[in-house]
Amino acid sequence: MSLSNRYFVPCLCRYLDNLDNLLEKTSQFLINTLKSHPEQYLTIGELLELLRRRSYGALLIMLSLAGLIPGISFFAAVADFLLGLQIALGFHAPKLPNIIQKQRIHRDKTLKFTEEVMPWLVRVEEYVKPRWEPLSRVNPRRVVGAIICVLAFIAILPLPFINFLPNIAIICLALGIIERDGLCLIIGCGFALVAMWISHIMVRVAWNSLMLAL
Structure with missing residues (x-):
């Protein structure tokens, strides 16, 4: 084998592997990533490395x-907040502080839960495609990053079931980022507005109840 082929063939193989990863649907990519991890636990830092080639979107979904x-x-909500902040600031690659990266996720529990919601995610992916692409460019994405920060903050609030809708909205926004789907981003923003409205009502009710108790 000539010297040029010796370097060309491995580079071509790596390119084709990366192309397969990009063509693979995000839902299946997440499942395969969890299944291929050999340990019972994986840290958020390890997850960051495994999903780095999909940048922010796949990491936000997971x-x-x-x-x-x-x-x-x-810790997942704090990580989402930091990722949203980085998107808002225009960072090209996600980074997280060590204290967040060291937090562990139980692989089997996360895999089981992911497989349970997978039919829903697969159905959503059937409708997600590149469209209205100007909405997925840099400046609109910064607005999306700011919205993710607000949603992550809501998810942190110590109120029952308050984190469900914000996380669903973040997943929708993340799919829009991955597929450059402006319509999906708008739908995600709609979910975000509903989540903010519901959280506002829940916080007011909790505050009024606290004042009555005091």
């Missing part, structure tokens, strides 16, 4: 799914 599982929801 963290939002994990955020629906008790025990990791707080």
Whole structure:
């Protein structure tokens, strides 16, 4: 084998592997990522490395799914907030502080939960495609990042069931980012507005109840 072929063939193989990963649907990619992890637990930092080639979108989806599982929801919401902040600031690649990266996620529990919501996610993916692409460019994406920050903050609030709708909205926004689907981003913003309205009502009710108790 010539010297040029010796370097060309491995590069071509790596390119084709990356192309397969990009063509693979996000839902299946998340399942395969969890199944291929050899340990019972994986840290958010390991998840960051595994999903880095899909940038922000896949990581936001996985963290939002994990955020629906008790025990990791707080740290998942904090990570979502930091990722949204980085999108708003225009960072090209996601980064998280060590204290967040060290938080562990139970692989089997996350895999089981992900497989349960997978039919819903697959159905959504059938309608997600590149369209209205100007809405997925840099400046609109920064607005989306700011919205994700607000949603993550709502998910952190210590109120029952308050984190469900914000995480669903983040998943929708993340799919819009991955597929450059402006319509999906608008739908995600609609979910975000509903989540903000419901959280506002719940916070007011909780505050009024606290004042009456005092």
